[in-house]
Amino acid sequence: MKDLLAALRKDLLLQWRGRAQVIAIFAFGAAALLLFSFAIGPDSAALREHAAGFLWLGLLLASTLALAESFEREMEEQALEGLLLLPASPRGLYYGKALANWAHLALLGVALVPVMVVLYDAGTLRLFSLVGVILLGTAGLSAPGTLYAAMTSQTRARQTLLPLLLFPLVVPVLLAAVKATSLLILGDPMGQLRPWTTLLAAFGVIHWSIGGLLFGRVVED
Amino acid sequence: MSRMIAVAASGVCRRYGRRWALTDVTFEVPEGALVMVTGRNGSGKSTLLRILATAIRADRGTVRILDLDVREDRDSVRRKVALLGHRTHLYEPLTALENLAARARFLGADPRRGPLLSRLEEVGLADRGDDPVQAFSAGMRQRLALASVLQQQARVVLLDEPYGHLDPPGFLLVDGLLQRLRREGTTVLMATHLVNRGRNLCDRGLVLEAGRLAYAGTAAQMPQPLGADGAGFAEGA
Numbered sequence: 001m002k003d004l005l006a007a008l009r010k011d012l013l014l015q016w017r018g019r020a021q022v023i024a025i026f027a028f029g030a031a032a033l034l035l036f037s038f039a040i041g042p043d044s045a046a047l048r049e050h051a052a053g054f055l056w057l058g059l060l061l062a063s064t065l066a067l068a069e070s071f072e073r074e075m076e077e078q079a080l081e082g083l084l085l086l087p088a089s090p091r092g093l094y095y096g097k098a099l100a101n102w103a104h105l106a107l108l109g110v111a112l113v114p115v116m117v118v119l120y121d122a123g124t125l126r127l128f129s130l131v132g133v134i135l136l137g138t139a140g141l142s143a144p145g146t147l148y149a150a151m152t153s154q155t156r157a158r159q160t161l162l163p164l165l166l167f168p169l170v171v172p173v174l175l176a177a178v179k180a181t182s183l184l185i186l187g188d189p190m191g192q193l194r195p196w197t198t199l200l201a202a203f204g205v206i207h208w209s210i211g212g213l214l215f216g217r218v219v220e221d
Numbered sequence: 222m223s224r225m226i227a228v229a230a231s232g233v234c235r236r237y238g239r240r241w242a243l244t245d246v247t248f249e250v251p252e253g254a255l256v257m258v259t260g261r262n263g264s265g266k267s268t269l270l271r272i273l274a275t276a277i278r279a280d281r282g283t284v285r286i287l288d289l290d291v292r293e294d295r296d297s298v299r300r301k302v303a304l305l306g307h308r309t310h311l312y313e314p315l316t317a318l319e320n321l322a323a324r325a326r327f328l329g330a331d332p333r334r335g336p337l338l339s340r341l342e343e344v345g346l347a348d349r350g351d352d353p354v355q356a357f358s359a360g361m362r363q364r365l366a367l368a369s370v371l372q373q374q375a376r377v378v379l380l381d382e383p384y385g386h387l388d389p390p391g392f393l394l395v396d397g398l399l400q401r402l403r404r405e406g407t408t409v410l411m412a413t414h415l416v417n418r419g420r421n422l423c424d425r426g427l428v429l430e431a432g433r434l435a436y437a438g439t440a441a442q443m444p445q446p447l448g449a450d451g452a453g454f455a456e457g458a
Binding site (some may be wrong): 002005006007009013014017018035073077079080081082083084085086087112129212221 | 222235274276277278295299300302303304306308309310311312313319323324326327329339351353369373443
C-alpha cells in the first residue's frame with residue numbers, strides 16, 4: 001500500500017507537470033469527434049444515433065497517446081528501473097500508475113462529453129449515470145492499457161504496437177461502453193443499462209487483477 | 222580476523238543476442254573494500270555492475286551479495302545495494318527535491334524538505350532544489366543521481382562512471398564521497414576509466430577485457446588497461 005500511494009502521488013505529480021500534454025490529448029480527442037461528425041454529414045438524427053460510438057472511439061484513440069505518454073517519463077532516464085531497484089513493489093507501481101491513468105482518462109472522457117453534446121446534439125439528463133459509465137469504461141481501458149504501455153515502452157515501434165495490442169483486447173469495453181452510453185442518450189425503455197455496466201465492471205475487475213500480477217514480469221529483466 | 226565477503230561472483234556470463242558481454246567472471250570483494258572496475262569501452266563493466274545490482278540477470282553463474290543470492294533473494298539484495306548507472310533514474314519534469322521526496326516515500330524515509338535539502342547540500346545542489354531536472358546540466362544531473370544513491374544508505378554501492386560529466390570540483394566531491402563511504406564501512410565497486418585516480422583511492426582493482434576478467438588484485442599493482450593512450454586522460458582536479 002505504501003508503494004501504491006507513493007507511485008500514485010508521483011504519477012499524479014508527473015501528469016500535473018505535463019498538463020500541456022493533457023490539454024493536447026484532449027484537443028486530439030475533440031478533433032477526432034469533429035472529424036467523425038463530418039463523416040456522418042448534417043443529418044441530426046444520424047449524428048445523435050452515432051454519438052456514443054464516436055465519443056468512445058475518440059476516447060480510445062486519445063487514450064493510446066495518454067497511456068504511451070505515461071511511460072515516456074519512466075523510460076527517459078530509466079526512472080522506473082530506479083524505483084524497482086529501491087526496491088519498490090512492481091504491483092504497487094502498477095496500481096499507482098493505472099489509477100493515475102484512470103483519473104486522466106476519466107477526466108478526458110468527461111471533458112469530451114460537452115464536445116459530443118455540441119457536435120452531435122446528443123445530451124442526457126442522466127449525468128451521474130453517464131459519469132458512472134465513463135468511469136467504468138475508462139477503468140477497463142486503463143488497466144490493460146497500462147500493462148501494454150509498459151510492455152511496448154521499451155520497443156522502437158511503440159506508437160504502432162500499443163494500439164495493435166490494446167485495441168483487440170478492449171473490444172468488449174468499447175462495445176459495452178458504447179451501448180451503455182447510447183442507452184443513456186437515446187433512452188432505455190427495456191432497462192438494458194445494467195447488463196452492459198455489469199459487463200464493464202466484470203472486465204475491469206478481471207483486468208485490474210491480471211495487470212497487478214503480470215506487471216513485474218513485464219518490467220523486470 | 223577475515224572480513225565477510227560482500228560480493229562473490231562465480232562463473233558469471235551474460236549475453237546480448239549472440240554477443241557475450243561477460244564470460245566466466247569470478248571474483249570476491251571483502252566487506253568495506255573500495256574496488257575499481259576498469260577496462261576498455263564495451264569490456265563489460267556496466268553489465269557486471271547491473272548484474273550485481275539485480276537490474277539484469279546473469280545467463281550463467283551465481284552472484285551473492287552479503288551472502289544473499291541475487292536470483293533467489295532479489296528484494297533483500299536490493300535493500301542492501303544502490304546503483305549509480307549510466308542513466309540517472311531521475312524524473313525530468315520533477316524538481317530535484319521532488320525526485321528525492323518520491324524516492325524517500327518508497328524507501329520509507331523522511332520526505333520532508335529539510336532532510337532532503339541536507340542531502341542536496343552534500344552534492345552542492347542545495348540552491349537548485351526547486352528547479353526541474355530538465356533544466357539541469359549533465360553534471361548537475363550526475364550530482365543529483367549521486368544524492369539519490371546516498372539516500373538509500375546501502376551497504377554495497379555500485380558506481381558506474383561516477384566522475385562522468387562532472388567538473389573539477391565535482392571530481393573532488395566524488396573523491397570525498399568515496400572516502401566517506403570507506404570510513405562508514407560501505408563496500409564500493411566503481412567502474413571508471415580514470416585509472417590513476419582509482420589507484421590512489423581504491424584498495425582493489427578488477428580489469429575486464431572483452432568480457433573476461435583479466436586482473437583481480439590490489440589497485441596499486443593493477444595493469445593499465447587502456448594502454449599508452451589511457452595515461453593521457455585528464456583526471457580532473
